Structure formats: C-alpha cells, structure tokens
Amino acid sequence: PTDYTQMATEKVATDGAARTPGWERATLEKLAFAALNEQKSSRRWKTFIRLAWLAFFVFLLWAVMNRGSVSTDKSTAHTAVVDIKGEIAAGGETSADAVVAALRSAFEDDGAKAVVLLCNSPGGSPVQAGIMNDEIYRLKAKYKKPVYAVVEESCASAAYYTVVAADKIFVDKASIVGSIGVLMDGFGFTGLMDKLGIERRLLVAGANKGFLDPFSPQSDAQRAYAQTMLDQIHQQFIAVVKKGRGTRLKETPETFSGLFWTGQQAVDMGLADQLGSLDYVARDVVKAKDIVDYTERANVAERLARRFGASIGEGAVRALEAIPQVH
Structure with a gap:
C-alpha cells in the first residue's frame, strides 16, 4: 500500500523553500486524488476476480449438465x-x-x-x-x-x-x-381438527366444489365417484398394455x-x-x-x-x- 504520509513529507522537504499560500490544500488534494485512484484500481481488480469466478462456475455447471x-x-x-x-x-x-x-x-x-x-x-x-x-x-x-x-x-x-x-x-x-395401476393420494385432517377444536369454514357454490378438500369430510358418494374415475383410467392403461404387448x-x-x-x-x-x-x-x-x-x-x-x-x-x-x- 502507498504511504501517503511519507509522500507528503518528501514533498514538503523538497518544496519547502518555494511554499506559496494554500500549499496545504494542494497537498491534501493530491493525496485525496491518489487515494481515489487506488480505490478505483482496487475495485476494478475485485470486479475482474468476481467475473472470473462467475465464468468458472458457469463453465463448471455447463460441464456437469452435459457430461455423459x-x-x-x-x-x-x-x-x-x-x-x-x-x-x-x-x-x-x-x-x-x-x-x-x-x-x-x-x-x-x-x-x-x-x-x-x-x-x-x-x-x-x-x-x-x-x-x-x-x-x-x-x-x-x-x-x-x-x-x-x-x-x-x-x-x-x-x-x-x-x-x-x-x-x-x-x-x-x-x-x-x-x-x-392408477392412484390418487392425499390426506384427511378432520379427526385431528376435531381434537384440536378447529372448525373448517369453506364456502362453495356447487355441492362438490370442495371435493377432496383435506380439511373437510369425504362422503361415500364422493369416494365412489373418485374410484370410478380411477377405474376408467386403469382400464385405459390396461388396453394400451394389451395392444402393445399382444400375444407376448x-x-x-x-x-x-x-x-x-x-x-x-x-x-x-x-x-x-x-x-x-x-x-x-x-x-x-x-x-x-x-x-x-x-x-x-x-x-x-x-x-x-x-x-x-x-x-x-x-x-x-x-x-x-x-x-x-x-x-
């Protein structure tokens, strides 16, 4: 790092005989500009290092994603x-x-x-x-x-x-x-809510709009409806397998x-x-x-x-x- 105090001392010793009014201000301005230039240089170097690391990590990521x-x-x-x-x-x-x-x-x-x-x-x-x-x-x-x-x-x-x-x-x-096979999964929390004294307030327009809501009880009719859907998709799956495999x-x-x-x-x-x-x-x-x-x-x-x-x-x-x- 630059020793600004030594620079100022040498400057004063050299120009001591030729001092003019305001020399202190001129010296301080020179010191300030020198410090500013060094800060700019330091920032440029840090920016370069960061960009280099970024480029390295991008290349590394590309290599990992494209290996094999x-x-x-x-x-x-x-x-x-x-x-x-x-x-x-x-x-x-x-x-x-x-x-x-x-x-x-x-x-x-x-x-x-x-x-x-x-x-x-x-x-x-x-x-x-x-x-x-x-x-x-x-x-x-x-x-x-x-x-x-x-x-x-x-x-x-x-x-x-x-x-x-x-x-x-x-x-x-x-x-x-x-x-x-086909599955439809989820959770039901109605029993836990009853134990904790929590009330579910769900407003719907349409009797089955809250169908499969985990915080509301599921009726037998809703369960049967879901099972019918699953069975239909399962039959589609079976038909595709039989078509593809045939007599094998x-x-x-x-x-x-x-x-x-x-x-x-x-x-x-x-x-x-x-x-x-x-x-x-x-x-x-x-x-x-x-x-x-x-x-x-x-x-x-x-x-x-x-x-x-x-x-x-x-x-x-x-x-x-x-x-x-x-x-």
Whole structure:
C-alpha cells in the first residue's frame, strides 16, 4: 500500500523553500486524488476476480449438465435415442411436448435407422404418457422405422404406458418394470381438527366444489365417484398394455394390480422381451453402433431462468392466495 504520509513529507522537504499560500490544500488534494485512484484500481481488480469466478462456475455447471452425452454426429447411419427420464409431467423435461418434438426429429432424419426410447422414469401423468404413446404409433406407421425401448433403472407406471408402444422392450435383469395401476393420494385432517377444536369454514357454490378438500369430510358418494374415475383410467392403461404387448403378454391376476417386478421377471411375464443395454441394441439389433441423442435439453441459461421464474411465480401465488377464485 502507498504511504501517503511519507509522500507528503518528501514533498514538503523538497518544496519547502518555494511554499506559496494554500500549499496545504494542494497537498491534501493530491493525496485525496491518489487515494481515489487506488480505490478505483482496487475495485476494478475485485470486479475482474468476481467475473472470473462467475465464468468458472458457469463453465463448471455447463460441464456437469452435459457430461455423459452421446454422439451428435448425424452424417452417417446411426441409432437415434430419446430419453424418457424422471417424472413425466407437463412443462417438465419429460413432457409430451418435449419428447414428441424429439421423436419427430429422430424419425424425420434419414440417417436414423431406428429410434430407441431410453427409459429411466418412475412414471407420472397418464395424460402426457397417452399423448406420447399415440405419437409413437403414428410416427412408426408414417416412417416405417422400428422403435425399441431400453430400460435402465426403472420403467414404471406412466413410463411403461409410454414405451409399451415400442416394437421390443429391452431391460436389465435388475431394472424395475411395471406398476400398471392408477392412484390418487392425499390426506384427511378432520379427526385431528376435531381434537384440536378447529372448525373448517369453506364456502362453495356447487355441492362438490370442495371435493377432496383435506380439511373437510369425504362422503361415500364422493369416494365412489373418485374410484370410478380411477377405474376408467386403469382400464385405459390396461388396453394400451394389451395392444402393445399382444400375444407376448402372459397375463396373471397380478399383472394389472399395480405391482412392479425386476427386469428378469418382466421378461418372464411378457412385459419385456429380453435383456439388453443401449449399446447392445445399437450394435447388435439396429446394426448402427453410432448413437445420436435427439433428446431436447434445456441449456444452462434456460434452466436458471426457469428456476428464477419459478421463485417469482411462487411469490406471486402467495400474494394472490387471499383472493377468491372461480375455477
């Protein structure tokens, strides 16, 4: 650091004989300007360091999010891959919009000899699954390309609903497959409220508008209505599985009970065809060992913006909670 006192002393010693009125003020101004310049330089250096760290973390985040990606060279014959990963839900990375867009790109590419659905999902929305299942059948009929499903960790519930449209399903012997059922869950707090002396004051227009409200009692009629809905969706699920598996399915009383099984059990039951990995399918089944990932992925900026937007949206929702709503 600069020793401003020493500078001032040397200046006074040098110019002592030539002092003029106001020399003290001039000296102080020089000291002030020198200190100001050093502060500016220090701020610039700190800003540079912060920007450098920010750039490093952005690069690190990009590297983590994009590690393990497969080849993207579409110039030669290849096996196209589309991920069915995580929860299947509208607005998510495994929504019908995102997956269908990826499927269309894969089918339209002349270099793609087959399309593989790489599944690592516990399930999710039956609506999103139904849209994807229908689109797989449509694209297969239009482009005459085979579709294979490869299950790694899990393919349960809505995920199985989606990939059962594939021509063949390959699994690992320890994969989790099945859960062909439908659920609607929630909580009821009426007993606890009675013990605590809490009264629920819910005003509705429409006798069933408060249906499934956890703080209100549920009538037998409402429970029966919900069960009817679940049964209808379950029958839709069963029909999709039977259509996709055909005579390969070895149906038992437990097949559509909501149970899930290992990959080896799924093969034995006809829910899957054989054991095999993505590399095996590309190399030995499709005969195109080069793998191209067509999955639509949000980049780092989009993911950060989505999370930032979600935080803002949460604050807005809280602010609007007290406003009466009409659905």
